[in-house]
Amino acid sequence: MKHSELQSIIKNDYTVPEGADYRNLVSVLEDNLGDPDQDIRDPSFEILYAWCSKGILTDTEQIELGNRVVTNLSVGLGEMGTDSVFLRSFSALVLCGPIYADRLFSKGKLEGRNSFLTSDIFNKWLNQAVESFANEQDLRGYIDIKKWAHSIAHFGDLFNQFANNPLSKKEEHIKILNAIAKKVVQPANQIFSGYDDGRLCRIVATILMRDLLTLKDYEEWLQQFISPFTKAVWWDEKPDPNTFLVRLNARLNTRMFLRTLHFMLLFGVKQHTGFEDSYFKKISQYRDTLLDLVAQALKKLDNNDFYYKEKSD
Template sequence: METKLIDVLQPIKANDFLLPEGKSLQELTTMMLQRIGSVHPVLRDDLIHSIFTAFIERGHYNNEQLRNILQSVLNKNYLFYRIGMSKKEEDAVFKRSFSVLLIPPIMKKHREKPFLKEEEIHRVWDNLKKYMQQESDHRGYVQGKGWAHAMAHAADALDSVAACDEITSEEVKQMLPIIRTQFLIDQPYLFDEEERMVTAILTMFKKIEPNEQLEWIETLLYERESWDNPNEDIIINNCKHLLRALYFRMLEGNNRQLRQVLEDLLKELRKQEAY
């Protein structure tokens, strides 16, 4: 089945993402959705993801088709597939992470020419919030299976939805603590997840007041509970990387106060280091 789908999709990509004559777009879409979480990295990433993105960006789908794809990936069989049930390092994460990665191109089309109702945008945000609260597989690149990168993909989705006019300051303020919780964990982020998330954070910051930005940043300082638990060093490292990523992005623009706070937090964090 997967080999046959690769044989169908490779010529489409090679031919500048043109749909072959006589090929049903709906049938192809269904086939790609069914295999969106394949552990075959070429099929999942190089072909299905690339073709979906190109088809969306080039207007192959009408508004109703885009809405249907969005509704599909937000359900329990995609974005929430086996979430909270799957064992550590189970392959279910690929389906979740590549489902969430379909959200950005659809949101981009909406921002260019709105077609989703306001309540639909809020529903996407609510689902992303639930997903962020529940995702526990933080692997980046998986040998032999390619990118899982769930938190980086979630960051891209958050950035794309937060940029929509419909998202409110209150919704942003509810999401920011969840991001903190996801990054101050005892599993190391090794593949620039913090950089992707900082892009989303800065988009969200546009929706809230400077004092609210400051209050949230100050919550990022992690204070060690034990000097004997090496897992705490992983948390501190994740904290350090997120703060540094924020700091260097703040070098652009008039962000002197936030930069100073980040500098102070990084200095304070050194006191938590075990060396």
């Protein structure tokens, strides 16, 4: 499909073009997800997402779509600097569609439609997403000419939908938080760009507002950001030039994430379709304690290199 045809669908409130079979169009749109041309790639995922939330696709078709795009998350996994990142990244966004639609339908937001995902399907998708996220190596944000790849941010959007779906309980929330921690501290070929840290912190906001975890759960989670970077573990007087940069990037990504998390807790996050309540209408009971814990984590991560440290600390 041409860019003009895709834009025509969007401008007409995602209505299926007259005389067209949407099933055939779904196949074409899926093929477009890995297109290096943003003018083809972006509207294609946007239409697929809308056709899920608007109920154009049947329950069975949404599950089938999810099953197909979740396998795309592993296509070319481990590659860096190739166009395969577009298929993985934009398939993550499309997978948001059935998960979001399931939550909408479960709340009666579309007449005649009900929740259609089972726990087995939901957890199969979640587990595959967690595995692919852990092994994603292409962290590029904006790319000249081809524009946004944004795999980390798009996985963040996907995990936010997982976290906000009623099928996710305490176990799933801990799994998602652990996946974030492992990714953030992972040695990386570059630092996060394109506000990836903010997209990941939005997941934490969702989980806080779902209020299924204890303070101890959050304390144990935050420890994962500190332990890899204690001075004894991280610092080396004669660093290996083959590993130093990727380890430094991991430390910078961790510091960036914790700073963003701190200010997210302090200021809240902008309300969007992922939330039922604005941050300050349903503020977490752990907010003040977590603000202190995150601040302490930042100081420990700093190893007294930058922040002023009182002698009594």
